Amino acid sequence: MIIFYRIQSDSPNVRKVSIMLQETGLPHRVHTVAKRDGERVDDDLLRVSPNGTVPAIVDQETGATLFESGAILYYLATKSNRLIPADxxxxxxxxxxxxxxxxxxxxxxxxxxxxxxxxxxxxxxxxxxxxxxxxxxxxxxxxxxxxxxxxxxxxxxxxxxxxxxxxxxxxxxxxxxxxxxxxxxxxxxxxxxxxxxxxxxxx
Ligand SMILES: N[C@@H](CCC(=O)N[C@@H](CS)C(=O)NCC(=O)O)C(=O)O
Incomplete structure (x- = not known):
């Protein structure tokens, strides 16, 4: 199972990963990150994403913890063998x-x-x-x-x-x-x- 850290709004960076998960059909669970007074207050997120940014993911199957949407897209493409060429x-x-x-x-x-x-x-x-x-x-x-x-x-x-x-x-x-x-x-x-x-x- 992949845990997908995101905010509620469809920010473009978060949206990339949402689309990728729909495209690949990889099993996942959403963890919506809360903000209080404009600040992130989610210790779970900071363990996964040291910069405090979303999107971030944890893949419970492999133990991978990733932040940066480009790295997440590459990981999900490689894991699913979809949307990335082999050549x-x-x-x-x-x-x-x-x-x-x-x-x-x-x-x-x-x-x-x-x-x-x-x-x-x-x-x-x-x-x-x-x-x-x-x-x-x-x-x-x-x-x-x-x-x-x-x-x-x-x-x-x-x-x-x-x-x-x-x-x-x-x-x-x-x-x-x-x-x-x-x-x-x-x-x-x-x-x-x-x-x-x-x-x-x-x-
Ligand atoms: N380069 C990062 C940018 C991520 C980013 O800036 N995410 C925003 C939301 S779209 C964020 O979490 N900003 C920090 C904040 O809102 O506290 C990526 O591609 O994942």
């Missing part, structure tokens, strides 16, 4: 895009979100993140030209990047009309049966 070069390609999200898109979206909620929102800083995100959209749009998915078949690269792409118009004042391949891919992802309502399905 080394193809696997490297998938991991390149997983790391692109973890190192670039995720942090930029998270920072922008922080400033959008902040009283001290600084237009210059927010503009910097919006420009970065527009650049990432252009990169993804080029990668998706002539492809249904980022790396051939659907993979953890798609699952890592989708939850951010699904909200980027709303958050970053970006129109996906400017990135038609990216918009078409968001539509393809939205039609997958594991996507949409996965948080309500106990994922």
């Amino acid at each position: 080394l070069a193809a696997r490297g390609e998938v991991m390149k895009w997983v790391m692109f999200e973890a190192a670039n898109m995720g942090p930029a979206m998270s920072e922008l979100y922080h400033y959008l909620l902040s009283d001290a929102a600084d237009e210059a800083i927010m503009g910097r993140y919006r420009r970065k995100l527009a650049q990432f959209c252009a990169i993804l749009d080029r990668q998706l030209a002539g492809r249904d998915y980022l790396c051939g078949d659907c993979s953890i690269a798609d699952i890592a990047i989708f939850p951010w792409s699904a909200i980027i118009e709303f958050m970053a004042e970006i129109s996906l009309d400017d990135y038609p391949n990216l918009r078409a891919w968001v539509d393809v992802m939205n039609r997958r049966s594991a996507i949409g309502g996965e948080m309500r399905q106990g994922g």
Whole structure:
């Protein structure tokens, strides 16, 4: 059994793991982490996730304890032999895009979100993140030209990047009309049966 530490809301980082668990059908139990006065108060979570972040998982079968959504996606893909190619070069390609999200898109979206909620929102800083995100959209749009998915078949690269792409118009004042391949891919992802309502399905 996999214990899945998450918060109640469908944050994009948590959503990646929710979708992956639905895609793979791996048996799991949800542990919803509480906050009090804005602070995490869950000692269980801190044992698993030293940074105090969700998502995190414990796999009771193997003893693995993992935080960082990219590492969790890789682990669940390897465990289930799903959504990751066996071929080394193809696997490297998938991991390149997983790391692109973890190192670039995720942090930029998270920072922008922080400033959008902040009283001290600084237009210059927010503009910097919006420009970065527009650049990432252009990169993804080029990668998706002539492809249904980022790396051939659907993979953890798609699952890592989708939850951010699904909200980027709303958050970053970006129109996906400017990135038609990216918009078409968001539509393809939205039609997958594991996507949409996965948080309500106990994922
Ligand atoms: N790089 C991390 C980011 C995780 C992250 O920042 N998670 C947020 C929720 S989306 C969190 O737990 N933030 C700390 C907090 O809310 O106290 C990952 O990909 O898992």
